[in-house]
Amino acid sequence: MDWTRIIVNALEASVGLQTVVFALAAIGLNVHVGYTGLLNFGQSGFLAVAAYGLAVTVATFDLPMWLGIIIGLAAAVVLALLLGIPTLRLRADYLAIVTIAAAEIIRLTVRSVTFEETFGGSDGRQAFAAGFYNLNPYPVNEYNIGRFGFNERQMWILTVGWILVGLSCLVVYLLMRSPWGRVLKAIREDEDAVRSLGKNVYAYKMQSLIIGGVLGCLGGFIYALGQASIQPDIFGTDTTFFAYTILILGGAARVGAPVVGAMIFWVILSLSDNILNEAIDAGYISPKVIATAEVGQVRFMIVGLLLMLLMIFRPQGIFGDRREIALDAR
Amino acid sequence: MPADNDHETIGSTDTTVTTQEAGSRRGQRDAAGVALAGVDHQPGAAKPDAILVADNIVRQFGGLRAVDVDHIEIQRGAITALIGPNGAGKTTFFNLLTGFDQPDEGTWSFGGRSLKGVAAHKVARMGMVRTFQLTKALSKLTVIENMRLGATGQKGENVFTALFRGLWGAQEREITERADDLLARFKLDTKREDFAGSLSGGQRKLLEMARALMVGPEMVMLDEPMAGVNPALTQSLLGHVKDLREDGMTVLFVEHDMDMVRDISDWVLVMAQGKVIAEGPPDAVMGDQRVIDAYLGSHHDAPLTEEDEQLVLAEAEEALERERAEAEKENQ
Ligand SMILES: Nc1ncnc2c1ncn2[C@@H]1O[C@H](COP(=O)(O)OP(=O)(O)OP(=O)(O)O)[C@@H](O)[C@H]1O
Ligand SMILES: [Mg+2]
Numbered sequence: 216m217d218w219t220r221i222i223v224n225a226l227e228a229s230v231g232l233q234t235v236v237f238a239l240a241a242i243g244l245n246v247h248v249g250y251t252g253l254l255n256f257g258q259s260g261f262l263a264v265a266a267y268g269l270a271v272t273v274a275t276f277d278l279p280m281w282l283g284i285i286i287g288l289a290a291a292v293v294l295a296l297l298l299g300i301p302t303l304r305l306r307a308d309y310l311a312i313v314t315i316a317a318a319e320i321i322r323l324t325v326r327s328v329t330f331e332e333t334f335g336g337s338d339g340r341q342a343f344a345a346g347f348y349n350l351n352p353y354p355v356n357e358y359n360i361g362r363f364g365f366n367e368r369q370m371w372i373l374t375v376g377w378i379l380v381g382l383s384c385l386v387v388y389l390l391m392r393s394p395w396g397r398v399l400k401a402i403r404e405d406e407d408a409v410r411s412l413g414k415n416v417y418a419y420k421m422q423s424l425i426i427g428g429v430l431g432c433l434g435g436f437i438y439a440l441g442q443a444s445i446q447p448d449i450f451g452t453d454t455t456f457f458a459y460t461i462l463i464l465g466g467a468a469r470v471g472a473p474v475v476g477a478m479i480f481w482v483i484l485s486l487s488d489n490i491l492n493e494a495i496d497a498g499y500i501s502p503k504v505i506a507t508a509e510v511g512q513v514r515f516m517i518v519g520l521l522l523m524l525l526m527i528f529r530p531q532g533i534f535g536d537r538r539e540i541a542l543d544a545r
Numbered sequence: 546m547p548a549d550n551d552h553e554t555i556g557s558t559d560t561t562v563t564t565q566e567a568g569s570r571r572g573q574r575d576a577a578g579v580a581l582a583g584v585d586h587q588p589g590a591a592k593p594d595a596i597l598v599a600d601n602i603v604r605q606f607g608g609l610r611a612v613d614v615d616h617i618e619i620q621r622g623a624i625t626a627l628i629g630p631n632g633a634g635k636t637t638f639f640n641l642l643t644g645f646d647q648p649d650e651g652t653w654s655f656g657g658r659s660l661k662g663v664a665a666h667k668v669a670r671m672g673m674v675r676t677f678q679l680t681k682a683l684s685k686l687t688v689i690e691n692m693r694l695g696a697t698g699q700k701g702e703n704v705f706t707a708l709f710r711g712l713w714g715a716q717e718r719e720i721t722e723r724a725d726d727l728l729a730r731f732k733l734d735t736k737r738e739d740f741a742g743s744l745s746g747g748q749r750k751l752l753e754m755a756r757a758l759m760v761g762p763e764m765v766m767l768d769e770p771m772a773g774v775n776p777a778l779t780q781s782l783l784g785h786v787k788d789l790r791e792d793g794m795t796v797l798f799v800e801h802d803m804d805m806v807r808d809i810s811d812w813v814l815v816m817a818q819g820k821v822i823a824e825g826p827p828d829a830v831m832g833d834q835r836v837i838d839a840y841l842g843s844h845h846d847a848p849l850t851e852e853d854e855q856l857v858l859a860e861a862e863e864a865l866e867r868e869r870a871e872a873e874k875e876n877q
Contacts, residue, residue, distance in 0.1 A: 390707055393702075393707035393710070394702045395702050395703065395704050397690055397694055397702075398702055400690075404684055408677070408683060409666075411666075411669055411675055411676070412674070412757075412760055413667075414666055426704070538740060539685050
């Protein structure tokens with residue numbers, strides 16, 4: 216078995232494109248679920264409208280990239296308003312139902328044959344990222360330390376991606392230490408108590424939904440630009456549930472938790488994928504037990520197993536505060 | 546809590562306040578008493594200076610008319626108790642007045658401004674703040690954060706200014722100072738940094754009351770503020786409630802403990818089956834036959850007479866006998 220390769224792949228996964236995308240998605244989700252207690256099960260919808268906003272503007276309508284980004288951001292805000300206006304006055308479960316449905320509606324709409332000319336059907340959109348890579352300051356090269364490293368295109372998207380992750384964490388940190396963040400956390404605990412103290416709960420929940428949606432949608436841009444291609448099925452419910460897994464791994468309502476959670480999630484997937492494949496190739500695992508084609512599924516089982524162990528031994532997540540969990544038992 | 550200490554046990558309770566304090570409180574009480582002296586002891590009586598006026602408030606739950614109040618007025622600057630048996634509609638009435646529930650009919654106003662259709666948070670901002678019968682401590686916030694949350698007009702609660710501590714830091718310090726004063730008054734200062742969820746039931750009641758005061762209300766509505774608070778602390782809490790009146794605040798509170806009601810209230814409203822059936826000063830109300838019938842007298846905790854007791858005993862024995870006989874039959 217080639218352990219160097221396994222470890223290099225894991226290291227690359229820890230800072231790679233998927234980690235950045237899901238860190239951003241989970242940072243936004245953390246604002247919703249972790250801080251405000253809004254059960255948003257449609258985070259993938261926010262990523263989708265941003266990615267498609269950008270891709271369609273550039274690829275379909277041949278307009279500049281900056282306009283595509285503005286349209287993507289605006290679409291995320293509009294989506295938050297559409298989701299929030301009818302549901303935020305109702306009980307929490309309504310938002311959950313509406314968000315999961317909305318995300319699926321978005322996915323099915325962009326993949327439909329009817330709108331194929333605009334959204335590209337199930338093939339999605341390509342050829343919209345040139346504007347982004349034209350700005351690339353890294354000269355064409357391989358940027359390696361030993362076998363670990365990236366090419367200039369990867370370097371550029373990862374640089375931008377990690378800057379966005381850093382800025383998003385900073386914004387969340389600044390907001391959550393403020394009285395505004397205090398109101399959100401209080402809403403998570405008991406809306407009526409907050410109302411009785413003269414706060415407009417509805418307005419705060421709406422702000423939270425918008426901010427978390429916009430932060431999450433940054434992941435959509437990064438994904439689209441990093442792959443230089445998007446397909447509708449990337450934005451299925453899996454994406455949302457990966458973000459939830461990441462949030463639970465890291466520990467909800469902690470600023471850095473989504474980032475570390477995303478790193479761990481993708482490292483585990485990379486490690487299990489590579490180790491299993493190598494072990495099968497080397498004959499340590501009989502193909503009758505796990506065939507190469509099944510590795511993709513088995514690695515998610517491993518993630519699930521680890522998540523269960525985490526819930527048993529560290530229910531607060533990696534960064535969570537044990538005292539808070541103890542309160543739930545009272 | 547059932548009204549097990551009924552009208553017979555009503556007596557004066559010793560308060561642990563200094564004579565000077567007691568003197569000034571008595572002064573305030575007298576003021577409220579004088580203002581209310583000429584008022585009819587009839588449900589719906591007009592008050593000389595009413596802060597809260599409600600007309601025709603009806604709230605129906607299916608077939609149940611939980612609240613059906615023709616007319617009430619609450620005197621400004623006085624402590625008014627709202628009493629009545631379990632299920633009388635007191636909490637529902639609170640919910641209606643404070644915008645947490647909407648009545649099927651009715652109009653009501655606070656300080657001359659109509660509250661019909663006004664959202665709960667706006668009612669609070671207008672100066673009428675309530676607490677809840679089932680305490681709503683914000684568990685995963687610390688005690689001091691619970692308190693800070695109560696302050697109104699915070700610059701840092703705007704999402705844009707929130708980003709810059711410079712814009713709200715000074716105000717936050719002022720708020721914290723005020724919160725610390727209140728915490729000390731409510732004997733919660735040692736719990737300052739603890740999660741509110743770790744407090745005991747009685748401490749949560751105290752925290753909720755202190756937090757409501759952070760809003761700086763003109764009127765506080767307390768739903769059973771003393772339930773589960775130990776007697777020694779109850780005394781000091783009573784002192785705080787009297788202090789509120791001292792500060793010119795109006796207090797409306799629900800309470801089942803008649804000692805307490807008699808001790809601090811200037812005026813008492815009695816509700817039964819959704820209606821206000823009597824009102825007046827504590828002594829007058831507690832001697833009122835309607836009240837005794839509707840509330841105290843017919844209460845299930847009322848002691849049984851000897852005859853009743855014998856009857857119940859006989860019935861129980863009979864039932865036992867029957868069961869024994871049946872069991873034997875089955876065994877055979
Ligand atoms: N949401 C609701 N749905 C249906 N019925 C309700 C609802 N809320 C209250 N009720 C009913 O209305 C009546 C009045 O209830 P309420 O809670 O106001 O009583 P209360 O006077 O506060 O009693 P307690 O002293 O026990 O707190 C009760 O019979 C109750 O069952
Ligand atoms: Mg009640």
